[in-house]
Structures are given as C-alpha cells and as structure tokens.
Amino acid sequence: MDGIEKTKVGYQYWFADKNFLDGRTIKLSVVDPNSATHPPHKHSEDEFFFVLEGSAEFYLNGETKTAESLTSFYCPSFSEHGIRNIGDTELKYLVIKKYEMKY
Secondary structure: OOOEEEEOOEEEEEEEOOOOOOOEEEEEEEEOOOOEOOOOEOOOOOEEEEEEEOOEEEEEOOEEEEEOOOEEEEEOOOOOEEEEEOOOOOEEEEEEEEOOOOO
16 A cells, blocks of 8 residues: 555555544554554544454553443544554554534
C-alpha cells in the first residue's frame, strides 16, 4: 500500500486525511502485540474506533473495556482515552474523526 506511515509500534494508513474534505478522516492503525501507539490523551474532537482484527483494551476516563474484532468504541470530546493491543497478534482498527479546521 502506498501511503503507509511507520510508527514506533506498527504503522498507519490514511484513507482520507484531514486535508481531504473539511477535516473528516478515516485511518487504519496497526499495532504490534502488547503495545500502544501513544498513552491516553485528550483533544477537542470526538472519535470513533472500530476493531477489525485482534484484541484491544480501550481506556476512557479511568475505565477500561476489552474487545475483539468487529467491536466499536466511541470517545466524546475532551475525554481522556487510549487504545492498546493486549493480544499476541497485530491489532488492526479504524479511527474515524473530524478535525477542527483552522481557516
């Protein structure tokens, strides 16, 4: 796939980045076993995650939930959140988000 960006724990692929259409994005994230792309964080945009393959732990405001493939998670604006791979195989998930555009 052209457009793959390596990360410290896997890679990501932007199907539509924030410059494509008024900030709306969709990205594939692939994370190595027992790893996370980054620690929990907050931002102004809400975010939707959809697990394609693997075992995920989703953190939201101090609570965690685990899930397998074909599960979705929603993160409201300004909520502390994170997702990590808790399995022994790659975790693949989609991130759907609309960035605030600064004109």
